[in-house]
Amino acid sequence: MNWLPAWDCFVRVAEGGSMAAAARTLGCTRAQVSKQMAELERRLGARLFERSSRRLALTPAGEVFRQHALRALEAVDSTELAVRNLGDRPCGTLRVSATVAFGRHCVAPLLPEVAAAHPELEIELILTDRVVDLVGDNIDLALRMTRLPPDDAVARRIVSLRRVVCAAPDYLARRGRPCQPLDLLQHQCLSYVLGDNKRWVLIDGEGVETVVPVRSRIHFNNIDCIFDAVRAGHGIAILPTYLCHRELAAGALQTVLDDYEPDIVFGRDLYACYTPSRVRLPKLRVFLDALLGHFQPLPPWERI
Amino acid sequence: MNWLPAWDCFVRVAEGGSMAAAARTLGCTRAQVSKQMAELERRLGARLFERSSRRLALTPAGEVFRQHALRALEAVDSTELAVRNLGDRPCGTLRVSATVAFGRHCVAPLLPEVAAAHPELEIELILTDRVVDLVGDNIDLALRMTRLPPDDAVARRIVSLRRVVCAAPDYLARRGRPCQPLDLLQHQCLSYVLGDNKRWVLIDGEGVETVVPVRSRIHFNNIDCIFDAVRAGHGIAILPTYLCHRELAAGALQTVLDDYEPDIVFGRDLYACYTPSRVRLPKLRVFLDALLGHFQPLPPWERI
DNA sequence: GAAACCGTCAACGAATCGTTGACATGATGC
DNA sequence: GCATCATGTCAACGATTCGTTGACGGTTTC
Structure with a gap:
């Protein structure tokens, strides 16, 4: 049997408390995990898991094996790393x-x-x-x-990633073009659901911050979705230029509040x-x- | 590929300075060793051996790998041992x-x-x-x-292994039966070639040692050969009883100098x-x- | 100069590995 | 309370890998 994968697999099973979970993180089938663990127990001559209801628990021998195996796997990793560094x-x-x-x-x-x-x-x-x-x-x-x-x-x-406040021409024609930060209060400001982004921070040319508590009726945790929604004219968003530079150049999107720079929490x-x-x-x-x-x-x- | 065998194989190659030698101690073919080492070098992205004339030399990367690998293999061994102890x-x-x-x-x-x-x-x-x-x-x-x-x-x-001085009846009939230690000087005393055994040490019932510088014209480094030679009547030898007890009981061999106990260097x-x-x-x-x-x-x- | 030894390569047969599908069992949810 | 889901295990099949064999070029040794 293959030692390293089996030991690594065991460590993951022990961590997750489940063979199926380990199988998922490893991207293999439960059958394989089960067989490897059974083989491990056979070759070591000791039960490693207490197969009780639904949840696996480590036996004392299993716990000893886990600690030793962690050390051994770490030694293997450090070996690989050290030699790969010299290659x-x-x-x-x-x-x-x-x-x-x-x-x-x-x-x-x-x-x-x-x-x-x-x-x-x-x-x-x-x-x-x-x-x-x-x-x-x-x-x-x-x-x-x-x-x-x-x-x-x-x-x-x-x-460095530049970000711009932008929207579709169609949207701006219908809803009006914001000329100063507080105008955003009247707009659908599509924002990312994670983090502190119900407030947009805009900085003008002299470094003065304006915090706008924006609102929107749709939210995504995926910028591509926000991007799609903006292109479809559903609102204004802060988008990185790597995403929208083609649309900006082609006129499919237009920047607004060009005198301000959006400030994102993670820089x-x-x-x-x-x-x-x-x-x-x-x-x-x-x-x-x-x-x-x-x-x-x-x-x-x-x-x- | 199989990590543990390959790493272990590498360590042996490094120790012996030769793939063929490692193959012999591992009981496998040279081709397999060669393939494993090649695969190891490929996966690590570094040359491990300097393939010069006939003799392999470790590259700096190979030396680093050897030291790390030794540590890792030791960790693996200790793991196995610890868990097996608990099984x-x-x-x-x-x-x-x-x-x-x-x-x-x-x-x-x-x-x-x-x-x-x-x-x-x-x-x-x-x-x-x-x-x-x-x-x-x-x-x-x-x-x-x-x-x-x-x-x-x-x-x-x-x-505790008892040893006796013995010979075949046929031999004793031809050459005479030694009655005291120094009589052995006139006999073919078959002895083991290793160690300090050109001198036989005999101890009598009162603990007195007699050292006899025995001689023989044939030597073996294998007790079975000595045993065969004694049975064939070619000389006298010190034999452990586990080897000759059947022949002693059957009369095919006879002990001599029964009042003395042979003293062997390793007890x-x-x-x-x-x-x-x-x-x-x-x-x-x-x-x-x-x-x-x-x-x-x-x-x-x-x-x- | 011949023989022996070394490391390497290609090809073939075999053993292993991983997937698939199914089952019994025990939680979970409506 | 019952249906559903998830988990661990097992058997069977197909594919990939593994190990052996035999041969080759190169180098050392007798």
Whole structure:
């Protein structure tokens, strides 16, 4: 049997308290998890789980195994990492996380060329708007918007994202064009449901903040949906330019309140974050190079 | 690919400085070792060996990997051991070492019944007259003759082996029967080639030692060969009773110098030695029980 | 110079692995 | 209270992998 996957699987079963949950996170079937655990118990000669009703509990032997297995798996990981750092060819699996919208529109298109340039490299792109845990989620590189870079990770600024307040011409013709922040009170202001975004913060050219408690009758937790709704003329939204630059150029969307800059709680700088242990990983280096080459000095959509 | 075997294989390759040597100790083909190492290098993205002329050398990355891998493998081993200690069923592989003659005649016959009693147990019997290294050779239980038990291992006395000076009646009729130690100088004294055994030490009933510088024109490093030679009437030898008790009872061999007891450099007590970490291993317990049940209070060949 | 040994590669047969589908059981929800 | 869902386990089938075999080029040794 395969030791490492089985041990890793056991750790996940122990954490989740369920074989089915472990199977889901591992992306395999329950049958496989069950068989691996049975095989593990057979080879160790000890019951690892107390199969009571619906919920598995670790036996004392199972708990001992879990602690030892964690140490062993950590040793294996550190070995891989150390040697991969010394290698010169990017290989293995690179796990990148990014926010849903930015990842889909700006990161995903980069993957094919990076993968094509390095035949032994596999890339996983994890899209989520949660703040991922680099070690817990086993992320090699997290693309994250934040005001202050985390202190337990290396953070390198990749790009500044500009945001604009915009709407469809059709909408503006029907509802009027807001000329100052407080005019937004009369509009459908489509906003993201997560975070503190029932208030829009607009900053004028002299740095004066205006906080507008905007309202809307529809909400999304997905910027693409907001984008679609804005294009369809259902309201005004704050959109990043990477998303709407084509529509702005083509006139399908128009910016409003151009003298103001929207201020987002997590800032406008996007950072690449990774643990210090991975600084020299070739696979990380090549991906970082691809990112920097693509977004610096200016991202494609900001170039004239 | 299978991590643990590949890593273990790599460590052996690094130790032996040769893939073929590792293949021999692992009992597999060179092709397999070669493929595993190639796969390892591919997955780690680093060259591990410097393929120069005939002899492999570790690259810096290979050396780093070796050290980390050793730690990881040790963690894996300790995990297995800890959990197996907590289990209740004897399972896995039990590696027993013994001296060639005693192992063949007294230990090997016990294996079938122990294996039959515990279906999930596999037993390996390593016969060698070298003093094995419990951890280096990965021996669970070593049956070893020694005067002073090792201090880094648990040693349990299994049996005392009696030895006798004996020869074939035919030989004694031709060459005469020695009546005192110094008579041995006129005889062919077949002795083991290893160790300090060109001198026989005989102790009389009052504890007085007589050292006899014996001679022989043929030598063996295998007691069975000595035994055969003695039976064929080629000389006198010191033989353990477990080997010759049938012939003594049947008259095919006769003891001489019955008033003296041969003194062997490594003593007459046979110990079962194992590392303290394995004290509670079920598979070790059942084997130890089988040994004790078979050899105590008296071994079969000493019972009337 | 020949023989032996080494690491590597390609091809074939076999054993293992993973998926699928089904079942019994025990929670969960209306 | 009953239907539904989820969980752990098992058997069977298909695919992928694994290990062996045999051969080759290169290097060391006798």
